[in-house]
Amino acid sequence: MNRTKNVLAIILFVLGVLALALIIFIQTLRPDYKGKKQLKGISESVSVYFDTYGIPHIYASNELDAIRALGYVHAQDRLWQMELLRRIGTGGLSEVFGEDMVETDKFFLSLGIGDASARAVSALDKNSEANQLAEAYLDGVNQFIEKGPTPVEFYLTGLQKQSFQIKDIYNTVGYMAFSFAMAHKTDPLLTNIKDKLGMPYLVDLEVGVDADTEWIKNFKAKSSDSIQNRVVALLENSLKNLPFPQFIGSNSWVIAPQKTKNGKVILANDPHIGFAQPSVWYEAHISTPTYEKYGYHMAGIPFPLLAHDRTLAYGITMFENDDVDFYYEETHPSDSTLYKTNEGWEKYETFNKTIKVKDGEDITFTFKKSKHGPILNGIADQVKGERPIAMSWIYTQGGNKVLEAIHGLSHAKNIKDFQAALPNIHAPGLNIMYGDAKGNVAWWATAKLYQLPNSTNTKFIMDGASGEQEILRYLDFEENPQAINPPWNYVYSANNQPDSIAGMLYPGYYLPENRAKRIVKLLEPRNDWDMAATQNMMLDVTSSEDAGIVMDLVKTMDIALLSQEKIEVLELLRHWDGSYPLKSVEGTIYNRWVYFFLRNTLEDELGEEMFQQILATHMIKRSIAPLAAKTASVWWDNIFTKDKVETKADIVRLAFDEAIASLKEDLGEDNIQWTWDKVHTLEHGHPIGQVALLRRFFNVGPFPVIGAREVINNMGFPYDNSRFYKVSSGPSTRRIVDFSDIENSRSILPTGQSGNPFSPHYEDQAEMYINGEFRKMMMNELEIKKTSENLLIFQPTKRKESKN
Incomplete structure (x- = not known):
């Protein structure tokens, strides 16, 4: 015993x-949020006050000291995120996650992001303020790597920490630029549909520009005042497992003093990005005698992409311009090293790249490149065939001054300084939204735009051999879409089609007009906008289109063929206003109906693989309303029913029956129980959280969530066979800057400030975000110092006394 x-x-x-x-x-x-630390390179002590939500407020005697401290605190909260983000564009994910990421690494290595970064670094003025500040920031990051604790993810993956260099900033921006593009998902697919089915099928999908849509208006004051389907498969497979979210869309509007209650500008911005944990943005407030900014930083980037101070504020949305083109190349019939151009035969460039694979042998692969870009054939096993396809991407061509651009934006003192920095943004295409304390409001579409021959349609794979579909010229920045202090007293962007300012349309993959129409409808009639009203608008969940789509479908139904139960469901939909609160039954029925409507309309002609591919494009979002409104279409007939030609009524009724049956199977017989909260949920996934045992520790959620696709509170989800709507993208922050009360401007993050799961700020904003709450972006020094419980002081390293 x-x-x-x-x-x-x-x-x-x-x-x-x-x-x-x-x-x-x-x-x-x-993370250390209090105490004292030595930091090499600073001239005087730097005080970092962490507010209630873990946001650093950095006070220093000069900007170099402040940004060095920023690098350190940013790294202690987000080093793992920084590590992953710099690896994507240069093919470094297999070293972390193993052989499952080899295909992704091959694809990104072939894009040439790393090579473009090397060229940009070599051309960078090492004595410029932008470079000196960037190097100070990276020095702060590297001092944390050297002295600070190793994040738990490094232990779990066995990855060794490595220092950061200036090229890593460009590599990160390179991935960001590519994730904005939609052409890689769309052009090969549209070409395949055209070749397989013919142009009438594309005409009925409304892939062109609709002259009646809600366009963004320009304003400038006068001076006086098949193999291609395998390519799609390659791109889909390469991008689906990325451990970092892609950029999707965004809303922003800036209201001039004439339309605000207090006579001052209000800026609202909520960039739409794939949800993940940690969330994308890291907030930081820097204050020195000569510089102050409250900014939102991406991991590993020293200057904020969203920011404000007491003088001006700016935000971004995605422009959605087409900066990726595909070309068919013609290889010499007897010499595979040559390809045809309008000036004769030229030699392919050949590249050899090596991928390090965790728990496996290094993989070396070879790919070719034409003057247009890398040849995608051979990059992955499934992309085979004799007709080479090259991918041309504006980001890797020409000069790259993105570091100078974001430095210029964050250091502008007025609208003139701000505008001067914009032409340096060549890619990704961004809508830059601006407002200031003097009452100016502005929007600029920033990108290196170019003109092709009029007969060229960039949404299809073009002919690379003839020379007849090459770029004719690059547009001057003055020809980009823009509006500065327009007479309607606001500017906005919802990723929709911009009007022309250069006598030409700008090819792109613009989102449907849904959010744009709603924004304009809400902004136009009011001249008393304030903070509270703007917050409510950001949380708006009413679709400008969905109720109309429902009516187009409902009026197709023959009531005489329906049971009383189904008639009651249709009656619910008839009175729906298109809104998506948690207890909406109509929203659940509508989205289930639309999925089956699309499947029964498109899948028989496209096949399952191409149907899933088209569901992942912006194009399908633009096609739903036109398809629902059409009475005649080549898509209605089911090609597998040889003895019958289906009509729209047949397709709509079949889709409705399937939707009702599936809802009963998933949610029960009582349609009152088919509420939105049971099918529409948000979970913030961490890369390590994909391991089932670690999911609850690393992931945040899931939560039932209001909103839906293409409403202002845009909670996007894929249509797929799951029949549930797991939110994949949405507002990466909701942010409102009010110049009538700048120190009480408001914001929120989807989860928390820190990416460290042991930090109290890992998910402390998650429920606030779900509940539609906001918090203050603190700028008042006395208030910050009085309310902050944590103070971290960085001290200069002591110099060793010399011996006499």
């Missing part, structure tokens, strides 16, 4: 020691 007690005591003691050791280990992994 005593022996048993002794054994139990020993076991309990060992378990206690292990538990204590684990607690101590976890404590060492937490």
Whole structure:
């Protein structure tokens, strides 16, 4: 008996020691939000006050010291995110996650992001302020890598920490630029549909520009005042497992003083990005005697992409211009090293790249490149065939001054300075939204736009051999879409089609007019906008289109063929206003109906693979309303029913029956229980959270969530066979800057400021975000110092006394 007690005591003691050791280990992994640390390179002490939500307010005697401290605190909260983000564009994911990411690494290596970064670094003025500040920021990051605790993800993956260099900034921006593009998902697919089915099928999908749509209006004051389907498969497979979210869309509007209650500008911005944990933005407030900015930073980038101070504010949305083109190349019939151009035969460039694979052998692969770009054939096993397809991407061509651009935006003192920095943004295409304390409001579409021959349609794979579909010229920045202080007293962007300012349309993959129409409808009639009204508008969940789409479908139904139960469901939909609160039954029925409507309309002609591919494009969002409104279409007939030609009524009724049956199967017989909260949920996934045992520790959620696709509170989800709507993208922050009360401007993050799961700020904003709450973006120094419980002081390293 005593022996048993002794054994139990020993076991309990060992378990206690292990538990204590684990607690101590976890404590060492937490970010340090208080205390004193030495930081090499600073001239005087830097004080970092962390507010209630873990946002650093950095006070320093000069900007170099401040941004060095920013690099350190940014890294202690987001080093793992920084590490992944710099790796994507240069093919470094297999080293972390193993062979499953080899195809993704091959694709990104072939794009040439790393090579473009090297060229940009070599051309960078090393003595410029932008470079000196960037190097100071990276020095702060690297000092954390050297001295700070190793994030738990590095232990779990076995990855060793490595220092950051200036090229990593460009590599990160390169991935961001590519994730904005939609052509890689769309052009090969549209070409395949055209070749397989013919142009009438594309005409009925409304892939062209609709002259009646809600366009963004320009304003400038006068001076006086098949193989291609395998290519789609390659791109889909390469991007689907990325451990970092892609950029999707966005809303922003800036209201001039004439339309605000207090006579001052209000800027609202909510960039739409794929949800993940940690969330994309890292907030930081820097204050020095000569510089102050409250900004939103991407991991590893020293200057904010969204920011404000007491003088001006700016935000972004995605322009959605077409900066990726595909070309068919013609290889010499007897010499595979040559391809045809309008000036004769030229030699393909050949590149050899090596991918490091976790728990496996290094993989070396070879790809070719024409003057247009990398040849996608051969990059992945499934892309084969004799007709080479090259991918041309504006980001990797010409000069790259993105570092100078974002430095210029964050250091502008007025609208003139701000505008001067914009032409340096060549890619990705961004809508830059601007407002200032003097009452100016502005929108600029920034990108290096170009003109092709009039007969060229960039939404299809073009002919690379003839020379007849090459770029004719690059547009001057003055020809880009823009509006500065327009007489209607606001500017906005919802990723919709911009009007022309250069006598030409700008090819792109613009989102449907749904959000744009709603924004204009809400902004136009009011001249008393304030903070509260703007917050309510950002949370608006009413679609400008969905109720109309429902009516186009409902009026197709023959009531005489329906049961009383189904008639009651249709009656619910007839009175729906298109809104998506949590208890909406109509929204659930509508989205289920639309999915089956699209499937029964398109899948028989496209096949399952191409149908899933088209569902992942912006194009399908633009096609739903036109398809629902059409009475005649080549798509209605089911090609597999040889003895019958289906009509729209047949397709709509079949889709409705399937939707009702599936809802009963998933949610029960009582349609009152088919509420939106049961099917529309948001979970913020961490890369490590894909492991089932670690999901609850690393992931945040899931939460039922209001909103839907293409409403202002845009909670996007894929249509797929799951029949549920797991939100994949949405507002990466909701942010409102009010120049009538700048120190009480408002914001929120989807989860929390920190990416460290042991930090109290890992998910402390998650429920606030779901509930539509906002918090203050603090700028008042006295208030910050009075309310902050945590103060971290960076001190200069002590100089060793010289011996006499």
